[in-house]
Amino acid sequence: MNTESISNFKETPARDWSEESEKILQMRISELGLKLEGTRLEKLVDQLYRELDSAGIVLRPRVYLSDEWGCPEGIPVISIPFYLADEELSILEDEFLEGIEGKSAEEILMYLRHEAGHAFNYAYRLHDTSEWREIFGPYSRPYKEDFKPNPFSRSFVRHIPGWYAQKHPDEDFAETFAVWLSPGGNWEELYKGWECYEKLLYVDRTVKKLGRTGPIVSGEEYDLSGEQLHYSLAEYNKLFLPPRVDIPSYFDGDLKTIFKSSVPEEVESGWKPAHEFLMEFRRRLVDNIRYWTGLQEAVVRSLLLHLIDHSRELKLWVNTDEIEDTLIKVTAYATTLCMNRLYKGDFIVK
Structure with a gap:
């Protein structure tokens, strides 16, 4: 990371950011020298890959830095919020944004498993099959950002905070996949008797059927360079601040x-x-x-x-x-x- 990197700044108390921090806020995110290589993120992505391998899945979705967690629709690649590539920047953004997704290694792995669920869905185009639609619902259903969750529903697994599985069939599958993939999650015992148990069984048999076969959509042709963040950190904070x-x-x-x-x-x-x-x-x-x-x-x-x-x-x-x-x-x-x-x-x- 170059001399203009955020790794050089020191956090100051209670929103009273130092002169150097103010300088960083005016820099373009693409100029901060952030990267996956050599960071804790690289180690966590490697752990995700090991979990996929242990589960019998050959898919290794490519991972890149972007403005938020995500998986481009239909493309099995994973985007990670750029600030997670530097722990001090994560602290800064957590203060400015009043909360970030992925404060700890455990949380980051939760989101990685979730996004891997999207990637697996897209890689094998599961959402186009009648069985997937029958179990999770139509992929074409409108996505609801502001939805009213039922905290006591047993039709959905519980993984990412906020009852994320209830937002959309695609999120339902991704959350179900994440629970199924999580080491030591003991989903067979935890969800036995729940309505969502059939969803977990679907993931289990689908992975056994397709996991060792090459994906239909690889994501290798997706241009990750198109995701460069050319606006400043201050502009980003203004855009994403609740x-x-x-x-x-x-x-x-x-x-x-x-x-x-x-x-x-x-x-x-x-x-x-x-x-x-x-x-x-x-x-x-x-x-x-x-x-x-x-x-x-x-x-x-x-x-x-x-x-x-x-x-x-x-x-x-x-x-x-x-x-x-x-x-x-x-x-x-x-x-x-x-x-x-x-x-x-x-x-x-x-």
């Missing part, structure tokens, strides 16, 4: 119900600012709320940041002897707001 949450101030009364507006005069200890409490448990709250609601992590995280900001402005407090009880209240409140967003279009419904 909209910030705007909740009317008259709902601040809800926060005052959960927290205290002042500390009793006779008490000298055992209290802490509510915004510090929310910051401390933000990761736990975001993970649990996004899991059960299906909302994107960035949206849930944005909501929590809003609640943190308002708690700071209102100078609210929490009793440290009531941490678990307060966590339950905050989780219930934030989950209610998220369900409003999911089913009624906004966090606050008048």
Whole structure:
């Protein structure tokens, strides 16, 4: 990586990015010198290939850096978000975008297995077969970005957070394939008796039938150079940054119900600012709320940041002897707001 590489910058606290970081934000992504070779991504892709080999699959989808996770429609190649090629850049983007897909090696492998499912589908054109359509539904069905998941459905496997299998038949297959492929996943026992068990059996017998045969569509002719990212990192962040949450101030009364507006005069200890409490448990709250609601992590995280900001402005407090009880209240409140967003279009419904 050249001297202009993001590997040279050091993260600074709380969004106060250094002069060098500001310089990096103005650089074109294609000029950052990012690559797969010699990075943790290369090792994880190699692990995916080993898993495919162990599963009896000869397909090795090519992998390249792009603006997001994906698999071009009908082409068995995998795109990975560019920032994952550098761990410090991943930290920077996680802060700017308020959540990224692939913070850890485990998460990256989850997404790689998912995209490998798309690649396997496209490589053998499974979606064109009557059996695939009968099991997963028509591939031509409109894709729903904003859908209303059923967290308790047993018709779909559970893999990527957000009930991704329920979005579209193609996503359903990719998630099913990922669960089937995951080492130690024990899908036979875990999903026995579920409606989606037949989907897993389909993947199992299809791999046994086609896995060792050459793909119909190889992806070798796909020009990966056409995916060059010529816009700046700042432009990318502006394009992909989720909209910030705007909740009317008259709902601040809800926060005052959960927290205290002042500390009793006779008490000298055992209290802490509510915004510090929310910051401390933000990761736990975001993970649990996004899991059960299906909302994107960035949206849930944005909501929590809003609640943190308002708690700071209102100078609210929490009793440290009531941490678990307060966590339950905050989780219930934030989950209610998220369900409003999911089913009624906004966090606050008048």
